[in-house]
Amino acid sequence: MSRGRSSRVITAVERETELALVARLRQGDADAFDDVFAAFNTRLFTFLVRLSRRRDVAEDLVEETWLRLVKHARRLRPDTRLGPWLFTVARHLHVSFNRSRVLEDSAAVSLIAVWPFSFEQASPFEAAAASELERRIERALAALPSTSREVLLLVGVAGLTHSDAADVCGITPEALRQRLHRAREALATALERDAATEPPALGGIASCPSR
Amino acid sequence: MSESLMRLLAELPTAELEPERAERIRKSCRARIVRPAPHAFSSRVTCAQVWQALVAALGAAYLIGAIIEAVRVYRLS
Numbered sequence: 001m002s003r004g005r006s007s008r009v010i011t012a013v014e015r016e017t018e019l020a021l022v023a024r025l026r027q028g029d030a031d032a033f034d035d036v037f038a039a040f041n042t043r044l045f046t047f048l049v050r051l052s053r054r055r056d057v058a059e060d061l062v063e064e065t066w067l068r069l070v071k072h073a074r075r076l077r078p079d080t081r082l083g084p085w086l087f088t089v090a091r092h093l094h095v096s097f098n099r100s101r102v103l104e105d106s107a108a109v110s111l112i113a114v115w116p117f118s119f120e121q122a123s124p125f126e127a128a129a130a131s132e133l134e135r136r137i138e139r140a141l142a143a144l145p146s147t148s149r150e151v152l153l154l155v156g157v158a159g160l161t162h163s164d165a166a167d168v169c170g171i172t173p174e175a176l177r178q179r180l181h182r183a184r185e186a187l188a189t190a191l192e193r194d195a196a197t198e199p200p201a202l203g204g205i206a207s208c209p210s211r
Numbered sequence: 212m213s214e215s216l217m218r219l220l221a222e223l224p225t226a227e228l229e230p231e232r233a234e235r236i237r238k239s240c241r242a243r244i245v246r247p248a249p250h251a252f253s254s255r256v257t258c259a260q261v262w263q264a265l266v267a268a269l270g271a272a273y274l275i276g277a278i279i280e281a282v283r284v285y286r287l288s
Contacts (some may be wrong), residue, residue, distance in 0.1 A: 030241040049226045070243045156220030
């Protein structure tokens, strides 16, 4: 895990640059792929690690995401928005992975009804969190249903606009806003509950100013 | 609360692929992207075109047959 937001700075791909990159990708330009890879790889991998809560799974899914881009590069629409496109593929791959995992696990038939199921293990981020506050946020994030977690990750962590995040999730911007609102509330509740059950002082999130 | 919550989320640390793996993925994708259009795609296009031509031919044959039959019937009547 790395600190800071340097990777987020370089991912702010301007629209004109993005269109040029798409045009070059459509022509099979390997240098264009390098640029896209450098711009999005960290954000995609971070998204997948938090979404899947497993580093090994995220590694495989991010690799598959890039392979999908390469496979479809020549067929991309000229006005393709790379960020939403990549996050959509990554999200679909994660959903497929979860489905296949549930189906493959013969002992988990009863879990299909409550999919997405909960994991008991700590997320990689939780284990590596530098502060108690971070640990609590990671724990609360990991405990959320994946539909809530993904919108928080897309908008709050990956920095996508509401419109782009709605595209990624396949819902309308209005539905995204509602889902995001509920997810924020669920996260805040989880954090407050966590703060109440753990005595060590860390007002942290509980003392954040209300709007 | 929500603004500070979103700010906290934005400040969470990022995850990095191991450099070796990232480099392997990058090189592999570079090698694939420079290749010409995959065979599967071109064969799929060809297959679709063949089907379209076949359906068009059958449709045309049916239409011609119907016209011939109509002419025959009118001449007979």
